[in-house]
Every structure is written in C-alpha cells, then in structure tokens.
Amino acid sequence: MSDLAAALDIVGARWALLIVERLLDGPQRYGDLQRDLGVPTNILATRLRELEAAGVLSRLPLRHNTRAYALTDRGLALREAIIALGRWGRNET
Amino acid sequence: MSDLAAALDIVGARWALLIVERLLDGPQRYGDLQRDLGVPTNILATRLRELEAAGVLSRLPLRHNTRAYALTDRGLALREAIIALGRWGRNET
DNA sequence: ACGTCACACTTGCATTTTGCAAGTATGAGC
DNA sequence: GCTCATACTTGCAAAATGCAAGTGTGACGT
Secondary structure (H helix, E strand, C coil): CCHHHHHHHHHCCCCHHHHHHHHCCCCEEHHHHHHHHCCCHHHHHHHHHHHHHCCCEEEEECCCCCEEEEECHHHHCCHHHHHHHHHHHCCCC | CCHHHHHHHHHCCCCHHHHHHHHCCCCEEHHHHHHHHCCCHHHHHHHHHHHHHCCCEEEEECCCCCEEEEECHHHHCCHHHHHHHHHHHCCCC
C-alpha cells in the first residue's frame, strides 16, 4: 500500500478531514463540531472513535458529561496537507 | 462551503486521489490504472468521468479504441497536496 | 469476408457506507 | 425528584462501492 493510500485509510472517510480541519483551531466539543460542520451525529461519533483509535485526536474530559476533542501531534501534522488541499479548492494554482 | 470542502467535493471520493497520484507520473491508459491501482472497473469509469467533468484530467485519443488519461494544469496543481498527504501517511511529521 | 483479439467500458446485483430522525444515558442544578 | 444540557446510540432508508459477467468496436491475420 502506498503512502497516500495509508493516509487515506485514516483520513479518507467522509467528514474526517473536515473534522480535523475544525480541530486545527483548538479543542472543540461534540456539539460544536456537529453544529459547525453539519455532520450527522452518528457519523460524527463514528469518525471521532476512528480518529482517536488512529492516534489523530484525543478526548479531554471537562465537566461531568462534557469533553473536548483535541488533535494529537500526529493530528496537528495534517495541517500542511489540509492547507494544500484548501488552497487547491480555492483554485489558487 | 469551505475551501477544503470544495476540494473534497471533487477529489474526496474513494480512489479519486489515488488515480490523480498515478497520473502525476504521466498519462496512463484505462487498463494501466486498473491494474496498477486495483480499482474496480465500474468505479474507475465513474471517477474518470467525474474528474474529467471537474477539469482535473482529459482524454487523449490514441489508436482506434485506446486512449490515455492525462492531468490538466488543474490536476497537476494537486501535486503539493498529494505529496503532503503521502508524507503524512509515511509518518514523517 | 470472417473470426479473433485487445481494449474500454457497461450492467446487474450484493455489500458497505452514509444520512435522517428519534431515542437513551448521565450528572448538574434547582 | 424534575428539568436541562450534553454526548451519544439505534433503527431504518438511501446512496456509494465492489464483484463478476457481459457489450461494443476497430485492427489484424487468414
């Protein structure tokens, strides 16, 4: 499997990169991600589980039943790729 | 829609970025892509159609019923993003 | 002229993923 | 003990993906 295929195996699923992009601005709570991205709640739960398992993000317990999702170093390392893709999407060749 | 979301709308589908990566090495024929990537043939046909419609690649007629798929300038502009994602997949933070 | 072959797909159907809407669990605070 | 916010889970429909087999076409040899 190529390097690109390995990357896509982790962040290639729908919504995954958008979630990571949102977390580049700092830790966010579940409801924040849901409202900001408009992602279906079951998908969000699944992605957060997968991304945590892949070491891209981690859960930070806050008060009782609230927690924050924050990127790990591995997750932060996606910044370059996300910026490059965003620039392409904006059509700045 | 954010820039990243716009990009993913075009190259976020399964196999899309892998096809583009393969074409970074130069124009390829349908059968080459199929064999090199192991992508299902119906999906390959669909992606090539979508990517052509999006202006990422174009068809070059060769002999009778063979043609080559080549990246346009817009497609070539994905190189940066693909390299960045590949580097991340290789785990070079 | 006719059959064969390589190539680029298409088609039908099963499986998997995604999406929507509604429901559950938990503990704080009144 | 009731309500509320928060973070999910669950059931089911729709869409995307995958597999295997089939179709169309023009070159080429006989």
